[in-house]
Amino acid sequence: MADLPDPVALTRSLIRCPSVTPAEGGAITLLEALLTEIGFVCTRVDRGGIANLYARWGTSAPLFAFAGHTDVVPVGNLDAWSVDPFGGEERDGKIWGRGAADMKSGVASFVAACARFVQETPPEQGSICLIITGDEEGDARDGTLALLDWMRAKGEMPEFCLVGEPTCPETFGQMMKIGRRGSVNFTLTARGLGGHVAYPDRALNPLPALLKLLLRLESWELDRGNAHFDPSSLVLTSVDVGNAPTNVIPGAAQAKFNIRFNSEHRGEALVAHVASMIAETEAETGVKFEMESKISGEAFLTAPGRLSDLIGASVKAQSGLSPELSTSGGTSDARFIKDLCPVVEFGLVGKTMHQVDEHVALDDILALTEVYQDVLRRFFAR
Numbered sequence: 271m272a273d274l275p276d277p278v279a280l281t282r283s284l285i286r287c288p289s290v291t292p293a294e295g296g297a298i299t300l301l302e303a304l305l306t307e308i309g310f311v312c313t314r315v316d317r318g319g320i321a322n323l324y325a326r327w328g329t330s331a332p333l334f335a336f337a338g339h340t341d342v343v344p345v346g347n348l349d350a351w352s353v354d355p356f357g358g359e360e361r362d363g364k365i366w367g368r369g370a371a372d373m374k375s376g377v378a379s380f381v382a383a384c385a386r387f388v389q390e391t392p393p394e395q396g397s398i399c400l401i402i403t404g405d406e407e408g409d410a411r412d413g414t415l416a417l418l419d420w421m422r423a424k425g426e427m428p429e430f431c432l433v434g435e436p437t438c439p440e441t442f443g444q445m446m447k448i449g450r451r452g453s454v455n456f457t458l459t460a461r462g463l464g465g466h467v468a469y470p471d472r473a474l475n476p477l478p479a480l481l482k483l484l485l486r487l488e489s490w491e492l493d494r495g496n497a498h499f500d501p502s503s504l505v506l507t508s509v510d511v512g513n514a515p516t517n518v519i520p521g522a523a524q525a526k527f528n529i530r531f532n533s534e535h536r537g538e539a540l541v542a543h544v545a546s547m548i549a550e551t552e553a554e555t556g557v558k559f560e561m562e563s564k565i566s567g568e569a570f571l572t573a574p575g576r577l578s579d580l581i582g583a584s585v586k587a588q589s590g591l592s593p594e595l596s597t598s599g600g601t602s603d604a605r606f607i608k609d610l611c612p613v614v615e616f617g618l619v620g621k622t623m624h625q626v627d628e629h630v631a632l633d634d635i636l637a638l639t640e641v642y643q644d645v646l647r648r649f650f651a652r
Contacts, residue, residue, distance in 0.1 A: 298321040328397030445593050
């Protein structure tokens with residue numbers, strides 16, 4: 271019997287690992303050693319310089335999975351922090367540091383919950399696996415995708431997966447995520463013919479054409495939402511010309527925008543529709559456009575049912591709250607895991623994630639550990 275890990279102490283230890291994407295920072299190594307001692311069979315699934323860990327306890331079905339990441343975003347302006355961002359300081363009933371909310375506390379909670387469960391009340395039949403990546407905050411090409419490729423090749427197929435991302439806006443137990451919007455980023459470059467402003471007839475100004483296209487995009491009503499998703503949104507993020515002189519017509523201009531889309535759309539169809547708008551604008555203005563697009567994830571929904579009911583019952587038993595079933599927010603690695611098995615996200619309050627002086631409440635870490643352990647009890651009780 272190994273010593274049961276304390277989730278707060280483990281959170282502190284993980285925060286002290288400076289695992290800013292793509293650096294491993296010692297976090298995956300720490301977890302591998304701890305989980306091996308507990309009795310998990312651990313496999314490193316590193317790819318492209320990214321450290322990833324797959325850990326499994328048990329050999330029989332059914333298989334329940336937890337997933338999370340140990341990498342964090344940069345600290346930003348160090349002078350703005352009131353604490354060492356990699357110190358894991360505890361004060362005022364909270365633990366502080368980069369990754370405290372997103373999401374080293376979530377990883378520590380499910381590791382501690384699994385350790386307690388398999389040592390105190392191990393199921394007669396069934397297995398648990400942990401999918402832990404170091405590339406969620408980065409390009410997300412060699413993290414969870416590498417783990418999923420390996421799992422498919424090895425026949426490691428969970429029945430359900432619970433992702434420990436922070437999901438609660440203000441209060442622990444407030445919300446779980448049963449889906450996510452898709453996201454596609456666009457860069458448009460309008461190319462005309464530069465010249466002197468005194469001779470506009472000798473130039474082809476790309477700016478009016480670009481503005482015309484942007485107004486067309488802004489007035490596009492993608493949809494009105496549905497039962498589980500808010501309306502899709504298109505947000506302009508940048509318009510650049512790089513033209514300092516006031517007497518020069520630019521030869522090119524660029525704009526960027528993002529579409530966050532719900533389950534009414536697919537990324538490729540949105541890209542095709544933008545391309546049709548570009549073609550209309552080119553025909554009307556004579557200005558040529560270049561378009562770059564990147565689909566970072568498709569919209570998905572895990573329909574309310576056994577998994578969300580299971581998690582909801584455990585959350586209510588611990589917090590007294592029935593969590594809202596939401597699809598709000600950005601993207602997460604759940605967008606990849608959904609291709610392997612049904613996936614739901616539930617974790618701590620994410621109000622300070624990615625901010626200066628990121629922190630979470632110590633009591634919430636303990637409560638989350640209890641929720642995760644209760645989820646396992648309920649899942650294997652059948």
